[in-house]
Amino acid sequence: MTNKTFARSEPDEYSLNPNCDPSDAEHHHGNQLSAHTHVHDEESLRRIVNRLSRIEGHIRGIKTMVQESRPCPDVLVQIAAVRGALNRVARIILDEHLSECIGRAAQEGKIEVEIEELKAALDRFLP
Numbered sequence: 001m002t003n004k005t006f007a008r009s010e011p012d013e014y015s016l017n018p019n020c021d022p023s024d025a026e027h028h029h030g031n032q033l034s035a036h037t038h039v040h041d042e043e044s045l046r047r048i049v050n051r052l053s054r055i056e057g058h059i060r061g062i063k064t065m066v067q068e069s070r071p072c073p074d075v076l077v078q079i080a081a082v083r084g085a086l087n088r089v090a091r092i093i094l095d096e097h098l099s100e101c102i103g104r105a106a107q108e109g110k111i112e113v114e115i116e117e118l119k120a121a122l123d124r125f126l127p
Contacts, residue, residue: 039104044096048089055085090125 062078097118105114 040096040100048092051085051089051092055082055089058082058085 058078059082062075062082065075065078102111102114102118105111
């Protein structure tokens with residue numbers, strides 16, 4: 001299993017931190033370290049990154065549609081598709097968090113802190 005380190009690059013975005021050693025497994029919330037190590041297997045990371053890459057390409061396609069003055073309803077349909085794809089990625093990440101990270105925090109005796117962090121993230125995520 002290979003570890004990746006995530007850092008918040010902007011208030012609402014997470015990205016791989018290129019300055020971190022991939023063997024580190026710290027998970028960052030804003031400028032603070034999380035109470036748990038955040039470890040995902042390489043296959044899981046690959047699937048998530050592939051989905052995000054497809055979404056990124058889809059967004060570039062929408063930008064091209066706007067630049068070409070394509071009909072607004074067509075653009076809106078594509079925006080809805082991107083929203084759906086992002087929601088599916090979020091669901092995958094949430095499912096993995098619940099099964100892996102919450103379980104790990106429970107084993108380490110840090111479940112309360114982990115649940116509070118999840119609640120804070122969901123408050124920002126959910127409309």
